Amino acid sequence: MLEQTVEVIKTAPDGIWVRAVEPSGCGTCGGQGCSSRRIAELFQRKPRLFLVDCDLSLAPGDRAVVGIADGSVLKSALRAYGVPLGLMLAGALLAQVVQPGDGPALIGMLLGGMVGWLVARGGRTVRPVVLRRENQPPFHLMKG
Template structure:
């Protein structure tokens, strides 16, 4: 199961809305921020909120660990990208076999792509679930102590 720490934004009847909590860094620079992180922050988009399934009583501001099954990310990517791309290729090849020429191949590709897009949008995606609350106790290891 893939896990990520998130903060509860607000609760809903069918789950909770969360926002992913980004780590402060890899730890190599002591949390000061290296040039790679600063460059990445230039292209960072505004935070997105996600609806996740939850059985726990939570309030806004709670930190939780959310998880999603290993195979569901690959399945979603194949449905969103692989299905339309495969149908575009199949449409182009089929149209080329029926009517040789670039125009027919282009028309078959467009028809296959549109059909693939509609089929990809029709499926249900697996939503992440709240696994547990994040421990409020943080352990800090001070330099020279163990």
């Protein structure tokens, strides 16, 4: 199972919205901010939020560990990329059988791609689930 530490952003009736918590560094430089981390920060996009299933009572600001089943990433990738690509090729080949030429092949490829896109969008995707709360430190420092 693939696991990731997340921070709860908000709750919803069908789950919770979370944002992935990135580690401070790879550990080689002791978190001091090596050049490769600084370069990566230049190209960093705005953090994305994800809806995950949750059976625990969590509030915004809590940290938890979410997991997704092994193989589900591969299945999703095949559905998102493999099905449209396969149907594009099948559409182009079928069009070549019916009417040889580049024009019919292009039309068949486009039609197959549209059908593949519709098929890939359909169906239910497997959402990650909250596995456990992140281990809290035994003491809590307070300002003041």
